[in-house]
Amino acid sequence: MESGGRLFRYKRRMIVKTVSWYHDFHCIQGECPVTCCFGWGIPLDDEICETYHNMKGLKGFLIRSRIRGGKLKSFRLSLGKCPFQDREALCGLQRKLGEKYMPRVCREYPRQCINLGGFAVRTLDAGCPEAVRLLLTAEDPLGFTDSEEKIESRRYGNNEEPEFLASLEKLLPRLLSLLREDSGIRGLNHSFNSLLQYAEKAQEACIRGEKLPEASFCEEDRFPLFPFSIMLFNELYSTSLFEERLSILAPKLYRPLKRYYRVFDRLTEIKGQELLDSWISRYFEEDPGRIRKYSVIAGYFLQLDFYDIYEDYSFFTHIIQAVLHANMILMLDLTVYNAEGELPLSRQCELLAAYTRRAHHNDEVAKELFRRIMDRYG
Numbered sequence: 001m002e003s004g005g006r007l008f009r010y011k012r013r014m015i016v017k018t019v020s021w022y023h024d025f026h027c028i029q030g031e032c033p034v035t036c037c038f039g040w041g042i043p044l045d046d047e048i049c050e051t052y053h054n055m056k057g058l059k060g061f062l063i064r065s066r067i068r069g070g071k072l073k074s075f076r077l078s079l080g081k082c083p084f085q086d087r088e089a090l091c092g093l094q095r096k097l098g099e100k101y102m103p104r105v106c107r108e109y110p111r112q113c114i115n116l117g118g119f120a121v122r123t124l125d126a127g128c129p130e131a132v133r134l135l136l137t138a139e140d141p142l143g144f145t146d147s148e149e150k151i152e153s154r155r156y157g158n159n160e161e162p163e164f165l166a167s168l169e170k171l172l173p174r175l176l177s178l179l180r181e182d183s184g185i186r187g188l189n190h191s192f193n194s195l196l197q198y199a200e201k202a203q204e205a206c207i208r209g210e211k212l213p214e215a216s217f218c219e220e221d222r223f224p225l226f227p228f229s230i231m232l233f234n235e236l237y238s239t240s241l242f243e244e245r246l247s248i249l250a251p252k253l254y255r256p257l258k259r260y261y262r263v264f265d266r267l268t269e270i271k272g273q274e275l276l277d278s279w280i281s282r283y284f285e286e287d288p289g290r291i292r293k294y295s296v297i298a299g300y301f302l303q304l305d306f307y308d309i310y311e312d313y314s315f316f317t318h319i320i321q322a323v324l325h326a327n328m329i330l331m332l333d334l335t336v337y338n339a340e341g342e343l344p345l346s347r348q349c350e351l352l353a354a355y356t357r358r359a360h361h362n363d364e365v366a367k368e369l370f371r372r373i374m375d376r377y378g
């Protein structure tokens with residue numbers, strides 16, 4: 001073991017599935033509208049926790065005093081940012097101690113590589129605005145390429161059922177292919193209904209110990225899943241997604257959320273639904289191609305956590321997240337668009353990155369959004 005305590009570091013040759021736009025990424029540094037360490041608790045991996053735990057003296061004490069959490073640990077934020085970010089917005093840990101004292105997420109961000117044992121999956125985190133720009137402009141945003149590589153990464157999870165993993169590997173591209181954008185709002189609503197109905201069937205098959213069913217379009221749409229109704233939006237938006245501190249932590253997200261409340265809070269359900277319908281018609285009639293973005297976002301969130309099913313067998317949980325996040329982003333976009341009359345790509349990237357940090361990476365918010373959506377459809 002190295003001093004500083006890095007455990008179980010090893011490299012293994014395996015198939016790596018890489019999202020098509022991964023290699024185009026370059027950090028835009030000074031031009032980035034945020035920094036990696038602002039507005040969210042930096043998650044600490046087991047290896048770095050071990051390193052900090054083994055550090056002797058005042059340095060070790062100071063680092064450990066900034067850690068919070070039980071099982072999932074993170075750095076305690078200071079004025080919305082990582083406590084080790086220095087005055088020049090650079091990483092104090094890297095400057096004073098060296099790169100190996102940075103949490104893995106900071107060394108690699110926004111790159112993510114998950115080693116599932118049989119193969120690994122590599123993608124970029126949408127909490128980074130530049131990664132979002134690549135996602136939204138890629139020709140094949142939901143495509144993966146396979147390569148054989150030596151990767152250095154701890155095995156994620158501990159399930160040992162290679163047949164189940166292989167069936168998930170086969171299933172993901174099929175589910176992504178259900179995300180249609182060519183027949184507008186109704187087409188995407190049909191896709192979302194097909195995904196949820198498939199999730200139900202797969203869940204039942206799993207419980208009965210049967211083979212996973214083939215994924216296909218459903219015969220009938222059961223729910224309005226794109227867009228959600230105004231009542232469901234109201235339930236989702238009145239969660240801890242919004243708090244006044246966001247004006248400092250994530251002003252790009254704070255402003256549209258605040259505007260949403262200002263506009264919809266004073267309306268009855270009927271008036272609110274009418275207003276939402278009119279926003280949606282205008283937005284998509286002006287440019288029907290806008291639908292593509294929401295299918296891409298759904299696909300992104302679907303693939304992001306999809307292989308967690310290998311650990312928790314919960315098809316519904318992970319598939320419904322795709323539907324949830326695509327809708328939440330739609331409402332944010334509509335709010336900005338109606339207030340400002342435009343929604344340039346740079347603004348879309350900032351918004352999706354801020355939303356991802358707040359709604360996907362913040363456990364408390366993510367759980368609350370999930371509970372609300374499960375109350376409705378679970």
Ligand code: SF4
Pocket residue numbers: 026027028029032033034035036109110127128129130131
């Ligand atoms: S958020 Fe992305 S583009 Fe911005 S500083 Fe971090 S890695 Fe670079």
